Amino acid sequence: xxxxxxxxxxxxxxxxxxxxxxxxxxxxxxxxxxxxxxxxxxxxxxxxxxxxxxxxxxxxxxxxxxxxxxxxxxxxxxxxxxxxxxxxxxxxxxxxxxxxxxxxxxxxxxxxxxxxxxxxxxxxxxxxxxxxxxxxxxxxxxxxxxxxxxxxxxxxxxxxxxxxxxxxxxxxxxxxxxxxxxxxxxxxxxxxxxxxxxxxxxxxxxxxxxxxxxxxxxxxxxxxxxxx
Amino acid sequence: xxxxxxxxxxxxxxxxxxxxxxxxxxxxxxxxxxxxxxxxxxxxxxxxxxxxxxxxxxxxxxxxxxxxx
Numbered sequence: 150x151x152x153x154x155x156x157x158x159x160x161x162x163x164x165x166x167x168x169x170x171x172x173x174x175x176x177x178x179x180x181x182x183x184x185x186x187x188x189x190x191x192x193x194x195x196x197x198x199x200x201x202x203x204x205x206x207x208x209x210x211x212x213x214x215x216x217x218x219x220x221x222x223x224x225x226x227x228x229x230x231x232x233x234x235x236x237x238x239x240x241x242x243x244x245x246x247x248x249x250x251x252x253x254x255x256x257x258x259x260x261x262x263x264x265x266x267x268x269x270x271x272x273x274x275x276x277x278x279x280x281x282x283x284x285x286x287x288x289x290x291x292x293x294x295x296x297x298x299x300x301x302x303x304x305x306x307x308x309x310x311x312x313x314x315x316x317x318x319x320x321x322x323x324x325x326x327x328x329x330x331x332x333x334x335x336x337x338x339x340x341x342x343x344x345x346x347x348x349x350x351x352x353x354x355x356x357x358x359x360x361x362x363x364x365x366x367x368x369x370x371x372x373x374x375x376x377x
Numbered sequence: 378x379x380x381x382x383x384x385x386x387x388x389x390x391x392x393x394x395x396x397x398x399x400x401x402x403x404x405x406x407x408x409x410x411x412x413x414x415x416x417x418x419x420x421x422x423x424x425x426x427x428x429x430x431x432x433x434x435x436x437x438x439x440x441x442x443x444x445x446x
Contacts, residue, residue, distance in 0.1 A: 203403060208394070210403065216418050217406040 153199060153209065160196040164189060183319060214300065234262045313358060380437045383411045385429045400424040 167189045171181050202218070203210020211218050237259045244252040275285025276292065332347045386396055393411070397404040400421060409415035410425070417425065426433045 203405075208397075208404065211405045212403055215402045215406060216421060217402065217409060217415055220415065 151209070153204070153207075157196060157199045160192055160199060164192045164196060167192065187319070230266060234259070237262055309357065313354075316354070378416045378437060379413060380410065382407075382425065382429070382436060385431055385436065386411075389429055391429070396425065396428060399428040 167185065171185050171189065174181050174185070201210075202213050205212055211221065213219075213222065237255060241252065241255045241259055244255060272284050272288045275281045276288045278285055281289060332350065335350065336344060336346045386393070391399075393407045394404045397407045400407070401424075402421065406415065406417075406421075407425075410417050422433050422437065426436045429436065
């Protein structure tokens with residue numbers, strides 16, 4: 150059996166396991182937490198990525214980095230946008246029926262989702278003008294920086310940002326645990342004697358962030374874009 | 378866009394996989410172009426034409442006729 154198929158099946162089993170856990174929690178009356186949803190979404194993301202794209206070594210499918218792959222991604226992003234707008238609208242209606250009052254946050258997000266597409270179109274159109282305005286110049290600068298950075302670097306940056314977001318935003322906001330709890334879990338309750346390890350760990354986390362930003366900036370300056 | 382890729386490729390006795398390797402794309406891309414499902418970029422069009430030993434206009438103009446002014 151191909152390794153791609155094995156990975157796909159394992160991911161699918163993982164998805165069903167988490168989905169089962171979420172359904173069980175809902176039936177048992179326990180509220181589901183954001184980490185359940187994110188974990189399920191991540192597994193589904195990996196599953197669809199695995200079944201969609203091929204490998205350049207095994208030559209078993211379309212590559213995301215080649216031009217047909219990029220066109221597929223552009224098309225799917227365009228379709229996804231309309232689906233997300235529709236889902237927000239459906240969410241707005243469901244929330245109004247369930248709670249009796251319209252949800253202000255979803256209303257604002259729905260309004261923004263309608264405006265974002267024409268606004269971005271305006272900005273992108275500006276980048277093609279003979280004399281672009283300030284927005285067009287900023288967009289041009291951003292596109293230039295982005296084209297210099299390789300996919301590998303972008304993925305690394307995304308990983309670091311994801312890790313820090315999970316640690317400092319998602320965890321304290323949506324869960325009972327926080328960064329402080331993580332330190333307690335790793336190094337024990339703070340006692341009378343001075344324990345340097347939590348500080349060292351924090352220094353490593355901050356160092357990681359600074360190194361990542363430095364790496365990003367360096368790559369952006371030097372340019373390491375490699376198509377193949 | 379219609380093209381003569383399949384005929385020219387078979388004439389040269391090059392498989393889709395081999396042409397895909399030469400152009401550094403997947404076999405699916407070559408297949409999609411041959412079946413008029415996908416129009417390649419200029420860069421890829423030139424790569425394919427070069428590897429098939431023809432010009433881009435021969436490859437993509439209807440009937441494979443060279444462009445004449």
